[in-house]
Amino acid sequence: xSILIILYEENFEVIKKCLSNINEYKIIIIDNANDQSLKxxxxxxxxxxxxxxxxxxIGFSKAANQGILECDTEYLLILGADCLITYSDIEQLxxxxxxxxxxxxxxxxxxDHAGELTYNGGTLNENSPNEVIKNSGDVCxxxxxxxxxxxxxxxxxxxxxxxxxxxLYFLDIDLCKRIKSIKxxxxxxxxxxxxxxxxxxxxxxxxxxxx
Numbered sequence: 148x149s150i151l152i153i154l155y156e157e158n159f160e161v162i163k164k165c166l167s168n169i170n171e172y173k174i175i176i177i178d179n180a181n182d183q184s185l186k187x188x189x190x191x192x193x194x195x196x197x198x199x200x201x202x203x204x205i206g207f208s209k210a211a212n213q214g215i216l217e218c219d220t221e222y223l224l225i226l227g228a229d230c231l232i233t234y235s236d237i238e239q240l241x242x243x244x245x246x247x248x249x250x251x252x253x254x255x256x257x258x259d260h261a262g263e264l265t266y267n268g269g270t271l272n273e274n275s276p277n278e279v280i281k282n283s284g285d286v287c288x289x290x291x292x293x294x295x296x297x298x299x300x301x302x303x304x305x306x307x308x309x310x311x312x313x314x315l316y317f318l319d320i321d322l323c324k325r326i327k328s329i330k331x332x333x334x335x336x337x338x339x340x341x342x343x344x345x346x347x348x349x350x351x352x353x354x355x356x357x358x
Contacts, residue, residue: 148172148173148220148221148222148223148224148237148241149172149173149174149175149196149218149219149220149222149223149224150169150172150173150174150175150223150224150225150226151175151176151177151211151214151215151218151223151224151225151226152165152166152174152175152176152177152226152227152228153176153177153178153179153207153210153211153214153225153228154176154177154178154179154180154182154185154228155178155179155180155204156180156182157180157185157228157229159185159188159189161228161229161344162185162189162228163192164231165226165227165228165229165230165231166189166192166193168231168232168233168234169226169232169233169234169237170193170194171234172224172237173196173197173219173220174193174194174195174196174197175195175196175197175198175199175214175217175218176189176195176197176198176199177199177201177210177211177213177214178198178199178200178201179201179203179204179205179206179210180204181200181201181202181203182200183200186198186200197217199213199214199217201213206311206313206314206315207293207309207313207314207315207318208309208310208311208312208313208314208315208318209309209311211225211293211308211309212308212309212311215300215303215304215308215309216304216308218300220300221299221300221301222241222244222297222298222299222300223297223298223299223300223303224237224240224295224296224297225293225295225296225297226294226295227293227294227295227343229343229344230257230294230295230341230342230343231341231342231343232255232295232339232340232341232342236255236338236339236340236341237297237339239255239336239338239339240253240254240255240297240336240339241253241297243285243334243336243338243339244297244298244299244334247285247287247332247334249330249331249332250331250332250333250334251298251302251306251326251329251331251332251333252291252296252297252298252302252326252333252334253296253297253298253333253334253335253336253339254267254268254291254292254294254295254296254297254333254334254335254336255267255295255335255336255339255340255341256282256335256336256337256339256340256341257292257294257295257340257341257342257343258340258341258342258343259342259343259344260342260344264279264281265279265343266278266279266292267280267291267292267294267295267335267343268280268286268288268290268291268292268333268335269288269289269290280335282335282337283337284337285334285335285336285337285338286334286335286337287332287333287334288333288334288335289323289327289333290319290320290323290324290333291319291323291333291335292319293318293319293322294341294343295341295343306322306325306326306329307325309321309322310322
């Protein structure tokens with residue numbers, strides 16, 4: 148298993164919390180902000196398998212594909228830098244991936260820092276946008292966020308990777324629609340839990356926020 152983290156103007160302390168939980172895995176970092184000083188801090192404190200500084204912001208989808216093609220393990224977990232997950236929770240994602248027939252990807256049940264259940268997976272947006280699933284077991288969903296998704300590298304390559312026309316938003320919906328179109332399932336795993344700081348805009352420049 149490798150873990151792919153895509154950065155853009157991230158705070159070191161946020162990344163530090165994330166990496167402290169998962170640093171035994173092969174970590175691939177793609178930084179779309181080309182921040183050399185941040186890279187220096189990270190590699191000083193953590194063992195990073197591959198670290199790429201992109202000279203310009205190429206967007207999430209393209210950076211994700213860059214990382215996927217650099218991955219040399221069977222499984223890959225794409226993880227947000229502001230998402231905290233443990234080894235045991237990652238293991239639950241892998242066990243569920245093998246357990247369910249025709250499962251394409253798995254994703255954890257996500258909570259905020261206050262311990263409140265928050266949105267991760269559900270129906271497609273046009274049907275019932277952002278309703279939080281209060282599940283008591285694993286759920287087959289139509290769509291999940293790319294905050295934390297685990298899959299086999301060969302599967303994502305075979306489906307055509309992420310569509311790079313989507314710079315940031317809606318790429319998760321597009322990917323999930325393509326997964327459903329080939330009759331594969333997307334599982335939100337109840338026993339795998341993660342903490343995500345949602346709704347926090349990290350970009351300080353207001354023009355970049357608008358963009």
